[in-house]
Amino acid sequence: MSLTYQQQKLVKATVPALREHGEKISSTFYKTMLSEHPELNDYFNAVNQKNGRQPRALTAVILNFAANISNISELIPKLERMCNKHCSLGIRPEHYEVVGQYLIQAFGEVLGPAMTPEVLVAWTKAYWMLAKMLIGREQQMYKDFEGWTSWRKFNIDRIVSESDDIYSFYLVPQDGKRLPAFLPGQYVSVQIQVPEGNLQSRQYSLSEAWREDYYRITVKRDEGSAYSNSVSKSYFNPGLVSNILIDQMTVGMVLNVSHPAGEFFLDLNNSSNVPLVLISAGVGITPMVAIANAVLKSQPDRQISWVHGSRKAVPFEQHITQLRKNHPNFRTTIFKSQLAQSDTASVTYDHNTRIDLAKISPEDVFLHHGGAEYFICGPEDFMIEMSRNLISRGVLASRIKLELFTTGDLALKFNKKVMHNV
Ligand SMILES: Cc1cc2nc3c(=O)[nH]c(=O)nc-3n(C[C@H](O)[C@H](O)[C@H](O)COP(=O)(O)OP(=O)(O)OC[C@H]3O[C@@H](n4cnc5c(N)ncnc54)[C@H](O)[C@@H]3O)c2cc1C
Ligand code: HEM
Structure with a gap:
């Protein structure tokens, strides 16, 4: 699947034009993809779509990859964060087909006639080179998840106020089975139904060392942006999921939770004793x-x-x-x-x-x-x-x-x- 020297040159030559229109690519690519594949709205964070953060992130990675296609070793550590995030959200190899199709379509719109059949073939190969690296690492991670590769139901067993606007949720698996170990620092994704109708997921760091009977997450209320005048202070755009968790979730209710993931952790398997x-x-x-x-x-x-x-x-x-x-x-x-x-x-x-x-x-x-x-x-x-x-x-x-x-x-x-x- 590697690119010929000529194909690498074709891909690299289009990067400046694509970078220049990065915003257009980010907005049209996701808008088209999500309207034609509405089921994907359940995976993406709606706010990060509105503010363009996620589309920009994906496009930036692909363009950086293309610009450095003859030397991709630098990218490898960065892939770890993406793969962990993808696995905590249940992203599957078949999703890469859909993303690739709409991304390259958006590149075509920006490049116009410069997207010759040869450039199209080269870009398709380049996308799949990166996609296969991600898919490969994600398959490996899913294997380590030992069967817990989608959402698992947890009962909220206890909610404890940790400060004015921060609450801990003690989550017990409904199936009663022992919980897998994780490394301290890692997170889980929590998925809930939002009033707009679709599902939304957010990550929460596990706030207690591993135990086999429950996981604990600790959630801060995201009040949104403050607006104040001489008499009062109010907030707009309050966070969606944190407010639902804090205001509407009670003991006994059920949450969908993913397998722990994340590359920010202390490796307890390493015998180091440094401070x-x-x-x-x-x-x-x-x-x-x-x-x-x-x-x-x-x-x-x-x-x-x-x-x-x-x-x-x-x-x-x-x-x-x-x-x-x-x-x-x-x-x-x-x-x-x-x-x-x-x-x-x-x-x-x-x-x-x-x-x-x-x-x-x-x-x-x-x-x-x-x-x-x-x-x-x-x-x-x-x-x-x-x-x-x-x-x-x-x-x-x-x-x-x-x-x-x-x-x-x-x-x-x-x-x-x-x-x-x-
Ligand atoms: C690895 C990781 C670990 C995390 N661990 C924790 C944790 O332990 N505890 C914790 O509390 N959080 C944690 N978070 C953050 C958490 O995942 C959520 O991002 C947080 O709870 C806010 O989610 P929300 O749905 O309430 O807010 P969102 O609805 O996602 O909104 C986020 C922000 O965007 C703003 N916003 C909303 N709508 C718009 C709009 N239309 N335009 C522009 N801006 C808008 C909101 O005002 C808000 O400030 C973690 C995140 C990651 C990635
Ligand atoms: C080569 C292909 C891809 C690249 C380069 C890529 C890149 C990224 C990056 C950089 C992030 C942000 C990670 C972070 O810092 O938190 C991300 C998150 C994410 N990706 Fe991908 N991705 C790819 C494919 C996919 C596919 C196929 C899907 C599924 C349809 C997908 C869904 C998501 C979701 C849902 C998030 C989290 C979004 C959020 O929290 O806002 N990605 N990806």
Whole structure:
């Protein structure tokens, strides 16, 4: 299925024109595909279609692939994120036929007469080269899922408020069978019916270390964008799924859940004992709870330093306090930007400001160790700021892992921006 030298040249020659019209490709390709294959609306995040994030992400990957078609090894680590996302959403090899057809049709519309029969053949081959890499990796992952390759029904067994707008859902499988192990940091997708009629899925990090009887996810209400005037503050475009989960889902109700997936994890199968630095903001705390709990259970002496920032209440506050009491090797630095009357310095918080790594001693983020691993999760700008700070103080980019709670294009741009330090 590889391209001849001539075909590689044909594909590469069209990339600048396709890049220039990337927005048009993104919008027409998905619009046509989803109107002619409405069943695919159940797979795609409706909001990411409206704001163009997902179509842009897919087109960008394909064009980058085409531009570097003679040297694709750089792309391989990036495929991991896509394949994990695809597998957590139940994407199948037959879906690639549909996507390929509409994508190449959109390329044809943009290129016009430049889409000669030879270019069409070359592009079709190029698409399938990439698609086969993804399909191959996804088949391997589905095999590891041992039969749980679609949605599995879970009962909501318990809902616990973790702070004003953050709730944990304890999910027990309806079939009563033992739950497969996952690596701390990974997520599941949750699928629900939305009022518009179709199904929508979102990812939620597992917020508890693996247990065979339940999984726990922790959901923050997405209020939407704030609009305020001199008298009041209101919100528009509230998040679809998080608000339904929090306002309408009750104990005993059923949720469709996917097999755990994700490439942001601590590899517990690796015998490493290097210190861990967990840096989280807001609801980015969720994968960190799973990582801390899993490590303190299996490697109770491992050094962990957790830096967390919340605007107000810190979710899982009591639990974190308990971990600190029980494990001298577990230290925390808590930043809170808005204090309540009940807050006490050095007890419920350490610094009354947004997270600022400069306020933490180098030892507390293991800067001199040389081998520590860094896990960061929070808003995009926050993660960029934290990574830049660490890299500028000598931490190797390869020792930093980031989890972005959104999809696509920014994730790719973002990795490039941070890792190449531009
Ligand atoms: C790997 C991963 C792990 C995650 N883990 C967690 C977790 O542990 N906990 C957690 O709470 N979340 C987590 N998330 C985020 C979660 O998946 C959802 O994105 C989040 O709950 C918001 O979903 P929603 O359906 O409520 O909002 P959506 O409806 O998807 O809306 C998202 C945003 O888009 C805006 N929006 C809505 N409509 C429009 C429009 N027409 N135009 C422009 N903007 C619009 C909304 O205001 C909102 O801010 C994770 C995401 C990923 C990718
Ligand atoms: C070569 C083909 C493909 C490429 C390059 C590709 C690329 C991508 C990328 C870059 C993402 C974003 C990952 C992230 O950062 O979260 C993504 C997500 C996704 N992809 Fe694909 N994809 C391909 C094929 C498909 C197919 C065949 C389907 C199914 C019809 C599909 C459905 C999805 C869905 C539903 C998401 C998540 C969307 C969201 O959350 O907004 N993709 N893909």
